[in-house]
Amino acid sequence: GVEVGPQPQGVARADVLDKMRKIVKHGLDFVQLFNEGKEFPPCTTEVFKIMEKVDYPRNKNGEIIAIIHPKLQDQDWQPLKNGDPIFLTLGGEVIPYQGNCTVYPTFINEAAYYEKKQAFVKTEKIKLTAKHLRLPVS
Secondary structure: OOOOOOOOOOOOOHHHHHHHHHHHHHHHHHHHHHHOOOOEOOEEEEEEEEEEEEOOOEOOOOOEOEEEOOOOOOOOOOOEOOOOEEEEEOOOOEEEOOOOOOEEEEOOOOHHHOOOOOOEEEEEEEEEEEOOEOOOOO
């Protein structure tokens, strides 16, 4: 499966659908080239590994008491450093990120995740290395 986004629930955006078509086409091109015996050299790529889900600040009754800070909104996959603002209380207090390393938040303020108690997901950027790849000769 391929999930491409973000886009609001129930909305079909042409730019996002175009990206999805391109990703699927590249995937099918890879399968065809692999099946034809093309050898792919070793490579390294950066990926984002999920660290943890972060909930909204809540009161003792479990009610949300802060919203995503405007400086974090729409900043999926961008570096978040210690001290950067992440939440804004209804009273105007800024709640900063408190961490010992830079993280890369994603799924920030997604409507589908409110009920799952998820304001965003913290990820870390890591490098993966793949060995060369070729269809075995039969």
